[in-house]
Amino acid sequence: MQDIIQISGLSKTYATGFTALKNVNLGIRRGEIFALLGPNGAGKTTLIGIVCGTVNASTGTVTVDGHDNVTDFRAARELIGLVPQELTTDAFESVWATVSFSRGLFGKPKNPAYIEKILKDLSLWDKKDNKIMTLSGGMKRRVLIAKALSHEPRILFLDEPTAGVDVELRKDMWQVVRDLRASGVTIILTTHYIEEAEDMADRIGVISKGEIILVEEKKELMRKLGKKELALQLQQKLTALPPLLADNKQLALSADGSELIYTYDTQAERTGITRLLAALNEAGIRFRDLSTKQSSLEDIFVGLVHQDRNGAAK
């Protein structure tokens, strides 16, 4: 099936001379949750801005469900809802008025029942007549999401939606996102809570210094790049690695000497575990317990960006 968003050869150089995006090519699949990860200033918000129309591209094209987002911008933008990163809301309008305004702006006829449903889903219903300026930061974030959903978009962009948001709202929000996905809405999110990407996303893209350095199924990514740690809890503390194991670079002794940590690549032809265990046995080291731990997406991400910064991308 054709990608719902196709980004080809997209570059952006700001008037200041800063190049935010370099020849970005990216396809977003229909109905997926795509998480875009990257350090601050990597180009995430610029990329979203260009797709949504708030930033002009320098070169390259974006099509949204087959509609070019410049030449056929009306058809393209109708499909998109955007939740910006900053808490940019009106101040004196009521919640109800501002959400209804958004729906009108996107050319949709009035539908109070639908607005009511959104406000209830986001626990905003009892605040509907409040002025926005009287709301807390978390509530304002909900208002922004309600505005983005007001015109029943088929694609939802969430730019750092959980920055500075309490646990309860995050739960509420992810439930809304799951419901949307179940109804067929495509969701693109940026977040720096990597556990959220790990929890929610189908695919992960990593952007660094304006370049997409990786796009992968989340499971595949975790499998491919996943390092595992084997922790061996020793019966007797050690002060140093035994001479027999001293040259094993994958092995380390914990600070208090009670644990040996062996890091290995699950994809390697040989993990070296058997050899390690045999060697430990030979050295007369006995252990009480062992555990293995898969590295998290965060570790993978930090590793990737670090690699990229050192000029050894991919």
Place this chain on the structure above:
Amino acid sequence: MNFRAIKAIYYFEMARTARTLMQSILAPVISTSLYFVVFGAAIGSRITTMEGVDYGSFIVPGLIMLTLLMQSVMNASFGIYFPKFTGTIYELLSAPISFVEIVIGYVGAAATKSIILGLIILLTSYLFVPVRIAHPFWMVTFLVLTAVTFSLLGFIIGIWADGFEKLQIVPLLIITPLTFLGGAFYSVNVLPPFWQAVTFFNPIVYLISGFRWSFYEVSDVSVAISLGMTLAFLFACIAIIWWIFRTGYRLKN
């Protein structure tokens, strides 16, 4: 054309006006009344007539123009500057609308408000002096054209401004002086020839002259020139706005 978007913007802006109804209406009415007291009663009693029109009545079109120009510029500039300031402009830029809808919505609302104020001042002036409108059709035409043109100018200023200071500078330092020197309170004919010549570089002379003609059939320049200048100014503003949205000047990036 996304008519629902135009409606949404228009009503949103009119709601903003309604929230500040007292200050929006009371302030111009009070200042106009003061003008009548000072220029009409105090000074006007010594001038008696200007171009054959009772002085108090003579200044009515100028006073309406003064408020119309100021209010159009200020309403429209603030209307578009505020979303830029708060960041809510992202929504306008990401909505399936072109600059046509945005301009009609914002400029339409700003012009509506200043026309209402212009009419209120006209009604207020009936309390102080006799007012006669010889050509109601042309009066309304000049009123609407001027309100729309200067709301467009205000819109441009609102996009250009990157601080509240700039937002104030243009109305205060340019529009007000040009209006006062544009024959709001006198006929250009009473000036020495040199200053008359200078005056004709002031676009507001043509607006006030045409507007006054629709009341009393006296004018500093011919009505056709007044109308032509107003339209030229209108199209110049439209061209600038078209350029702004085409390039994304001060909007995108």
